Amino acid sequence: MRKAANNRRGSGETSERPAGAIPALLPAGTGPAGAPGNDARARRPGVRVSRPRLALYHALLLGGLFGFWYLMTEPGLIPPFYFDDPTRAKFFFGQPLEVLKRIWIWFSSGSIYVHLGVTLIETVLAFVIGTVLGLLFGLWLALSPTASTLADPYIKAMNAMPRVILAPIFAVWFGLGITSKVVFGVTLVFFIVFFNVYQGVKEVSPVVLANARMLGASGKQLLRHVYLPSATSWVFSSLHTSIGLAFVGAVVGEYLGSAKGVGYLIHQAEGVFDIDTVFAGILVLTIFALILDFAVTRIENRLLVWRPGTAETESL
Amino acid sequence: MTSATEGTSAAKAATVRAPALALDRVTCIFASRERPGDRYTAVRDTTLSVEEGEFVSVVGPTGCGKSTLLNVAAGLLTPSAGGVRIQGEPLTGINRKAGYMFQAESLMPWRNALQNVLAGLEFAGVDVDQAGQRAHAWLSRVGLAGFEERYPHQLSGGMRKRVALAQMLILDPKILLMDEPFAALDVQTRQLMENELLELWSGDRKSVLFITHDLEEAIALSDRVIVLSAGPETHPIGEFVIDLPRPRDVNEIRMTPRFVEIHSDMWHAMKDEVLKGYAQSRKQ
Numbered sequence: 001m002r003k004a005a006n007n008r009r010g011s012g013e014t015s016e017r018p019a020g021a022i023p024a025l026l027p028a029g030t031g032p033a034g035a036p037g038n039d040a041r042a043r044r045p046g047v048r049v050s051r052p053r054l055a056l057y058h059a060l061l062l063g064g065l066f067g068f069w070y071l072m073t074e075p076g077l078i079p080p081f082y083f084d085d086p087t088r089a090k091f092f093f094g095q096p097l098e099v100l101k102r103i104w105i106w107f108s109s110g111s112i113y114v115h116l117g118v119t120l121i122e123t124v125l126a127f128v129i130g131t132v133l134g135l136l137f138g139l140w141l142a143l144s145p146t147a148s149t150l151a152d153p154y155i156k157a158m159n160a161m162p163r164v165i166l167a168p169i170f171a172v173w174f175g176l177g178i179t180s181k182v183v184f185g186v187t188l189v190f191f192i193v194f195f196n197v198y199q200g201v202k203e204v205s206p207v208v209l210a211n212a213r214m215l216g217a218s219g220k221q222l223l224r225h226v227y228l229p230s231a232t233s234w235v236f237s238s239l240h241t242s243i244g245l246a247f248v249g250a251v252v253g254e255y256l257g258s259a260k261g262v263g264y265l266i267h268q269a270e271g272v273f274d275i276d277t278v279f280a281g282i283l284v285l286t287i288f289a290l291i292l293d294f295a296v297t298r299i300e301n302r303l304l305v306w307r308p309g310t311a312e313t314e315s316l
Numbered sequence: 317m318t319s320a321t322e323g324t325s326a327a328k329a330a331t332v333r334a335p336a337l338a339l340d341r342v343t344c345i346f347a348s349r350e351r352p353g354d355r356y357t358a359v360r361d362t363t364l365s366v367e368e369g370e371f372v373s374v375v376g377p378t379g380c381g382k383s384t385l386l387n388v389a390a391g392l393l394t395p396s397a398g399g400v401r402i403q404g405e406p407l408t409g410i411n412r413k414a415g416y417m418f419q420a421e422s423l424m425p426w427r428n429a430l431q432n433v434l435a436g437l438e439f440a441g442v443d444v445d446q447a448g449q450r451a452h453a454w455l456s457r458v459g460l461a462g463f464e465e466r467y468p469h470q471l472s473g474g475m476r477k478r479v480a481l482a483q484m485l486i487l488d489p490k491i492l493l494m495d496e497p498f499a500a501l502d503v504q505t506r507q508l509m510e511n512e513l514l515e516l517w518s519g520d521r522k523s524v525l526f527i528t529h530d531l532e533e534a535i536a537l538s539d540r541v542i543v544l545s546a547g548p549e550t551h552p553i554g555e556f557v558i559d560l561p562r563p564r565d566v567n568e569i570r571m572t573p574r575f576v577e578i579h580s581d582m583w584h585a586m587k588d589e590v591l592k593g594y595a596q597s598r599k600q
Contacts, residue, residue, distance in 0.1 A: 205421070208424055210416070210422070211422035211480075213392070215483065216410075216439040216487070217439045229426040230426070306427070
């Protein structure tokens, strides 16, 4: 059960997000600069850059990355230093302008919406179901010593199991539609939330608990007014990780067998070595993962106003 | 050793009513979690009582099991032997007639000051508006009007203690159990809080069991001070009636000759135990 603690320390902010989910790849407005009070733990003390300036830096970094990508892959722009054929770099790494054009065509023609819709539905379902199950089981096992002793080795075993290999089995069980992806996503999300809730309940301050009991709280009231609020901050730090994993579940599921979804698009493109489309798919997924993560952060900041942040002085 | 506790104050002899709170031959033995065979006797054969409206302090060297006694009185801890009587009735489960003020931070960090104060009323099912009004009134009584919306981490240590005090007193408990409530405060804030506590207490004279390791605090506040031996196997070794006049100002009363006299008597009684406790802590 130690794992949960690591999740929290690592704060779920960087560790297990989908590949490429670096805030710098976002359009400037949606990065941490635009997010008011973006996760207090993620905000490093001592960063003293004004918001518009930070947004500018984000934009510059993003532009720089794309510029570098363009420079290295555009045939004939710089003398070839690794590949013999100047078009080889383009073949392996795609080209940013082509990638953006592909995204533009997807959205302007509307052909992406059905795929994106499917992927998002799978992600959100996996996220919601996994979180609710994790929350319920976490609370139950944390509050019932007998159940937790009984279930402990099994939970640990299931968590240690490389669950990605289950994806094809789920496809056999539940078919190639949405269900198999959702089930796979749930198996990924569940454990993250479960361990965090479990830990959150275990870490409830015994004094706060004793105080609430002395104030006359019944068992149900303790659950609602002490255990749940105390576990929320743990749950939220796990939600950042789990939203990314829900995406992984959906896309990997689609990748392994489906007829719709962004993962399916990526798989198709890989089949014909269309690297631009692969990158376009990855970019679209990344942006949507960040949007969902941003939504979680907004809800978190609203629900956890009581959490002490690092006190910051205004520089005059 | 029990003779000291039995031959108590004249007040006790005069009353026919059962004491507000009575611990009867309480023994607490803890089993070591690492080595189940290991046992630690924190408290042995402790009998003490608090009369209606009496302010009793318990002092003893650090780590002597004072908090254990209070948890037994609160019903949070079941003693290995012996029992607790509340106004003559044996206690089972949580002590509903008592309010408890903890040494450590006990406020719910996810509730603001007002919500913390009205928590007890909310648990009891009191109407929200009415609970809010009463909580407002209590916050101003402890000098925190205007701080209703603050969360505990936005309040200073002294303010948090005031909120905890209001949180306890709003339920109007007949017995107050206080576990070194002001130990974490600086000396000035502490004396302010002690005076405030005395003032609130003098209003309706609840029965108080006050735990402290500070002799001066115990003498300045109490009607009676019970001195505990060093742990393990803590038990009362002496009892002092404090006949200082009330109302008291904790700051001024420390200068009076009678205070100094009582203090020196008690210090002599305690010295050996303090040294014993110190030697034991050095050994470990």
